[in-house]
Amino acid sequence: MRIVKVFVLFCLMLILLGCKSISNKPHGRFQKENLIPWSIVGFDVKDRSPKERLEMLERLGYKQYAYGNRPKHIPSMQQEWKMAKQKGISIKAVWLYINLNKDKVGQLKSESEVLFENLEAVGLQTQIWVGFQPEYFENLSNEEALLQSVKMIEYLSNRAQKLGCKIALYNHGGWFGNPENQLRIIKALPNHDLGVIFNFHHAHDALKTYSVNIKKLLPYLWCVNLNGMKAEGPKIITIGQGNLEKEMIQELIDLGYKGPFGVLGHVKGGDPERILQDNLEGLQHIFR
16 A cells, blocks of 8 residues: 555656646747737738737637737727627737827827726726837937936836736837846836836847846846847748747746747738747747
8 A cells, every 4th residue: 555655656746747847848838828919900911900800819829919009090999908808818918109209297199198098998907018219319318318218117107007007118129128228217116016028129139138138137027029030130030930039039948037928920011810820830840
């Protein structure tokens, strides 16, 4: 009897160790529940309606996505979010693009303001991925840029918190997209729960400092958006067609990154449905 018990315990230990090993392997991270389709609204060449977009996600087997709109999508924004909820599709993030010539603390431009209005109206509690127009910072000193961005992020974060949302800094190029500057903003606002969304293609011009940057950003990374990468470009290609993305993804996993990955539905001129599928197949192929 004792021998049987020992054998059973031994088998259980092997099973647990096996599960742990599988979960730590890269391919175990690329199940659809850990992938967030992104760039499927504003970059949709087929200009799908909310119903058509959600049906596309259902066909592909995704139960979540991030919503990044253009001004033309504002009239249907609430409709899409409500339909997504009815279908059990989670909106993991929404997009907010700040132009500090038009968006002021206490007075956002109408396209920015309506996002908060719709979040409140629908009761959607999610991440708000914030990018800043790079040109705004070109004529500012480092300290001026830091002051302006901290004021705006603090204002946005306060508003987001009231709605049950959180602000994430998106590396959309320029001064604000620089990891060092994003860390300075976060550290200047210690009482706010802020994260970082790291996009491979927006970091294309800083490949030499990739390893250093992700180590510093790791505690704040809420999502990493993937695409194929070649040093010589172009910036956005299908996952698996580059020669850098596998190593870059593996480095993240080796560092202990546990968050989700974004999968782009955007390659210039392409259909998001086909692109999402190609990127998924490429991702699973390089980590098979």
